[in-house]
Amino acid sequence: MNDDPTLTALRHRLTEVRDSLGDVHMTIPASEIFARDRGRRARHRLAAAAGAAAAVAAVLGTAVALTIGSAPTALATVTSALTRTLNQSYHLTEQNGGYYIRNGRITDRYHETCTTKADPVRHLQASSCSNPAGPDGGENREVGRYTYLYFTAPVDHPGKHWERIPTACEVGVAINGKRLADLSTIAINGFTIATPQQMLSAIKEAAKVTLVGPASGPGWTGTRYAFGKAWQGVRISGTVDVDQQGRARSLVLTIRFGHEPALVFVETQALTFSDFGARVTVTPPPADQTWPSPWPCG
Amino acid sequence: MQGIGLPVRSKDVEQYRREFTDFYAAARDECLRAVLVAAGDRDLAEDLVAEAFTRAWGAWPKLRQHPAPRAWIVRTALNTRISWWRRSRRETALDSQDEREATSPHPGLDSSLVAALRRLPVRQREVIALRLLLDLDMATTAQVLGLPAGTVSSHLHRGLARLRSELPSANDQERIT
Numbered sequence: 001m002n003d004d005p006t007l008t009a010l011r012h013r014l015t016e017v018r019d020s021l022g023d024v025h026m027t028i029p030a031s032e033i034f035a036r037d038r039g040r041r042a043r044h045r046l047a048a049a050a051g052a053a054a055a056v057a058a059v060l061g062t063a064v065a066l067t068i069g070s071a072p073t074a075l076a077t078v079t080s081a082l083t084r085t086l087n088q089s090y091h092l093t094e095q096n097g098g099y100y101i102r103n104g105r106i107t108d109r110y111h112e113t114c115t116t117k118a119d120p121v122r123h124l125q126a127s128s129c130s131n132p133a134g135p136d137g138g139e140n141r142e143v144g145r146y147t148y149l150y151f152t153a154p155v156d157h158p159g160k161h162w163e164r165i166p167t168a169c170e171v172g173v174a175i176n177g178k179r180l181a182d183l184s185t186i187a188i189n190g191f192t193i194a195t196p197q198q199m200l201s202a203i204k205e206a207a208k209v210t211l212v213g214p215a216s217g218p219g220w221t222g223t224r225y226a227f228g229k230a231w232q233g234v235r236i237s238g239t240v241d242v243d244q245q246g247r248a249r250s251l252v253l254t255i256r257f258g259h260e261p262a263l264v265f266v267e268t269q270a271l272t273f274s275d276f277g278a279r280v281t282v283t284p285p286p287a288d289q290t291w292p293s294p295w296p297c298g
Numbered sequence: 299m300q301g302i303g304l305p306v307r308s309k310d311v312e313q314y315r316r317e318f319t320d321f322y323a324a325a326r327d328e329c330l331r332a333v334l335v336a337a338g339d340r341d342l343a344e345d346l347v348a349e350a351f352t353r354a355w356g357a358w359p360k361l362r363q364h365p366a367p368r369a370w371i372v373r374t375a376l377n378t379r380i381s382w383w384r385r386s387r388r389e390t391a392l393d394s395q396d397e398r399e400a401t402s403p404h405p406g407l408d409s410s411l412v413a414a415l416r417r418l419p420v421r422q423r424e425v426i427a428l429r430l431l432l433d434l435d436m437a438t439t440a441q442v443l444g445l446p447a448g449t450v451s452s453h454l455h456r457g458l459a460r461l462r463s464e465l466p467s468a469n470d471q472e473r474i475t
Contacts, residue, residue, distance in 0.1 A: 010458050010465070014430045017408055018335050026326040028348050030319045036352045103420070 075209045078225050078240050078248075085248040089119040091275040096129075101264040119280035126282045143284045150285075162285040164292050215241040217249055217272075249273055314358050322351060325368045332431035333375045336423060338412030343375075350374035369428050369442040376420075376427055414464040422457030425450055 092115070099109040114129040125142040139150035148162045157163075215224035222243035229236050241250035251271040256264065284290075326347065334343040350371045354361050364370050415423060421443075428439045429450070440447040 010462055011430055013408070013411065014335065014426065017411060018331055018431050021331040021334060021407075024327065024331055024334060024340070026330050026344060026347065028326075028344065030322045033322060033348065033351050033355055034315070036348070037355045 074211045074225050077223070077242055077246075078209055078227070081240065081242040081246050081248040082251075084246055085273055085276075086120055088276055089117075089121070089278055089280045090273050091278060092116040092118065093272045093274075094129075095270040096268070098265065098267040101266065117275075117278070117280050117282070119282075122280070124280050124282040126280075141282050141284065143282055146284070148285050148290060157291050160289050160291055162290040164290045212239065215250070217241070218274075220244070220249055222249060247273070247276060314362070317362060318355050318358050321367060325371065326351065328432070329368055329371045329375065332372050332427050335407065335412065335431055336376055336415050336427050338407055338409070338416065346375040347371065366434060366438050366442050369432055369434055369438065372427050372432055373424055373442065376424060410465060411461070414461050417464070418457050418460060422453050422460065425453040426457045426461075429454055 094114040094116070095111070096114060097109070097111040099106045101107075112129045114127055116125060116127040118125040123142065123144050126140070128139045141148045145166060147165045149165065150161055151157075151163065209225055209227045212224040212226050215222050220243040222241055225240045225242065227236075227238060227240065235256040236253070238251065238253040240248055243249045249272070251269070251273075253269045253271075255267045329350070330343055330347045333347050334340060337343045337346060353374055354367065354371055361367055361370060415426070418426070424443060425439060428434045428442060429436070434442070436447050436450055440450045443450065445453075
């Protein structure tokens, strides 16, 4: 490029400023980068593993007490179905995804598939997820008070594979400093929020639940309901399919954080429940394969 | 025991980990200095660069084939609005208000220059960071940004022109220390 003298001076000024920073060094070791990534994966994985409960909480967080224009029967049916579903053993498949929107373009798209077997009454759960974008696969188990996360080759715990986290630890999402967890009771311990009392206590804010029409799946027929809510830069919308036995069979959820032109993050979950009442067996990993979580909650 | 459909074998993970560790050791300071000039705040810059490297490791199987991974780091750091510190508290804030202002400027920096850089449109700031602070050539900068070379040149010229207009001393300043 053909610079005039002032532009050339400006270029020199920029590079000289840069060159004057020779004494500036990163103080963060590579091990912490790995740990940060692991923590992020773990949080995402835990949130995904509790997808049923988190998604249900999000629905219930939207499903308040009978706003004008919403049908009481739709709200009551959905609430009852979700409560019933999460209080018996089940199998669950999830399609979880998300992406950012920056400057009108979709970036950093991710997707994973998870399968879960759970017995909420006995506090047992095992989930496996695949994430093609990352170097680690995903698996976790919940047995009683602890949740265990699998890592392929943790650099700071050679020879071990399972991080142990108290199940009661909560994961939260904040918008402008206000925790979303306060609004929709998202917790990594899905079983805690799955009790009817707590689920009902999650129904605090106005929203709309409407009947859409018939729904069906392998071996069941039922009814589809839609829900939606927006507050503080967050928009939640989706559908719940309820079978003729009054159980939630399918839940599709989209959460959108932020407004354009600022950075927007969109997260989607599609949950399919099956095998209600099936016997679930989950065992903790061998003790010599585990280490306690270094997170503050751990 | 592995997750369902685990796409990468353990030995690949170990190889990736070694590669990434080497890359981090070689690139981190250069990336930090480039981001620091644009961000102005030492802690913020390190925060942003660490966030960018964390994302880089998460995408390393793909990013390792990138033609200019350092540029990817700097670009990601400059564009990120998600504070690691919020994340470290297990919170994600996705709002323009989350973009932190420089509160502790680095003493070696020209504050007026940093302020002017921060006011540039994102594209102009990216181009200046990659071309002038990372010393990338025009072709690589264009490839990293996914823009034609002519557009990169245009952004660079406009960015510099805007800096010049906002920095009166640029006309007569010969050396900055």
